[in-house]
Amino acid sequence: MDKLDELQNDAPGRIQAAATLVELDAVESETVGRKSPIAKARRGLGAIEDSTERAQTGKRINDVAVAITTQIGARRSVLEANEVNAALEADKVDVTLPGRVPARGTHHIVQQTIDEIVDIFVALGYEMVQGPEAETSFYNFTALNIPETHPSRHESDTLYLNYGDSADEVLLRTHTSPMQARHMEKNDPPVYIVVPGKVFRSDAIDATHLPVFHQIEGLAVDNNITFGDLKGTLAEFARQFFGPDTRVKFIPHYFPFTEPSAEMHAYTKGRWIELLGCGMVHPAVFEHVGYDSSVLSGFAFGMGAERLAMVRHGITDLRTMIDPDIRTLEQFR
Numbered sequence: 001m002d003k004l005d006e007l008q009n010d011a012p013g014r015i016q017a018a019a020t021l022v023e024l025d026a027v028e029s030e031t032v033g034r035k036s037p038i039a040k041a042r043r044g045l046g047a048i049e050d051s052t053e054r055a056q057t058g059k060r061i062n063d064v065a066v067a068i069t070t071q072i073g074a075r076r077s078v079l080e081a082n083e084v085n086a087a088l089e090a091d092k093v094d095v096t097l098p099g100r101v102p103a104r105g106t107h108h109i110v111q112q113t114i115d116e117i118v119d120i121f122v123a124l125g126y127e128m129v130q131g132p133e134a135e136t137s138f139y140n141f142t143a144l145n146i147p148e149t150h151p152s153r154h155e156s157d158t159l160y161l162n163y164g165d166s167a168d169e170v171l172l173r174t175h176t177s178p179m180q181a182r183h184m185e186k187n188d189p190p191v192y193i194v195v196p197g198k199v200f201r202s203d204a205i206d207a208t209h210l211p212v213f214h215q216i217e218g219l220a221v222d223n224n225i226t227f228g229d230l231k232g233t234l235a236e237f238a239r240q241f242f243g244p245d246t247r248v249k250f251i252p253h254y255f256p257f258t259e260p261s262a263e264m265h266a267y268t269k270g271r272w273i274e275l276l277g278c279g280m281v282h283p284a285v286f287e288h289v290g291y292d293s294s295v296l297s298g299f300a301f302g303m304g305a306e307r308l309a310m311v312r313h314g315i316t317d318l319r320t321m322i323d324p325d326i327r328t329l330e331q332f333r
């Protein structure tokens with residue numbers, strides 16, 4: 001019985017010490033398996049002649065075997081549960097963790113300004129259209145009643161493209177106004193359009209000049225459009241862009257394609273500031289595009305996007321608009 005006593009004594013410790021199911025299987029085979037002391041004792045039963053003693057020994061073997069098997073079963077449940085939990089733990093996704101937000105870009109301050117201005121006019125019923133950046137001198141000047149002798153036609157002001165020397169030269173448009181003529185040529189009145197886009201001038205870069213900048217052109221043509229409509233529309237624009245209390249004033253000016261012409265100034269941030277050029281469409285412009293100037297009238301305006309962005313954000317140097325430094329750009333999210 002020594003072996004069985006020994007087994008009964010140390011089996012519980014070995015079972016508890018098994019840290020994995022594999023280790024527990026090994027303990028099981030060593031304690032109650034086919035080569036275990038239990039199996040050996042069972043095989044020895046036949047040699048016991050006394051039937052009472054045989055029965056007692058058999059019961060003793062069985063009790064020990066049942067006790068060990070029960071302990072192994074309990075330990076197995078614990079180890080199995082541990083393994084399942086460990087697998088779940090290793091696999092878990094914490095859906096409550098905050099997400100990783102990708103760094104997002106933003107539109108440039110000039111594009112933001114253009115979008116905002118266009119939106120204001122679209123809400124007033126205008127349509128946005130765009131025109132070519134490479135223009136002919138006809139649309140850029142002639143159709144807009146700008147005489148052959150006008151200084152803005154000179155190479156010192158205008159960037160001409162090398163497309164030959166025909167009378168209708170190709171150039172980089174110096175303003176968005178050519179789209180007035182292009183649009184009216186292709187569309188019957190009424191016309192209510194805004195035209196954002198890049199314009200080009202033969203200027204060196206300094207605090208107040210860029211060779212490439214952006215304008216937003218506007219044109220309204222209908223029956224009975226008056227200077228009052230021009231003033232009301234542009235004053236409303238200034239109020240939406242700068243705030244509801246913004247005052248505006250119109251100062252006489254000269255543009256070849258409008259008559260009368262004016263500059264609109266707005267009072268904002270404590271001072272008067274020139275915002276845009278405007279006027280009533282000159283009859284000569286209507287004639288160039290085949291509109292009947294005896295029944296139609298209209299107004300036009302043009303403004304610089306960089307300039308409006310600077311006024312809005314209190315920027316004093318135009319070069320800020322082309323500064324690619326991330327610290328500059330991040331200020332205007």
Ligand code: DAH
Nearest residue numbers: 175258277278279300301302
């Ligand atoms: N095209 C002019 C410029 O670039 C701006 C302008 C003035 C546009 C008056 C207009 C206007 O439509 O009516 O300086």
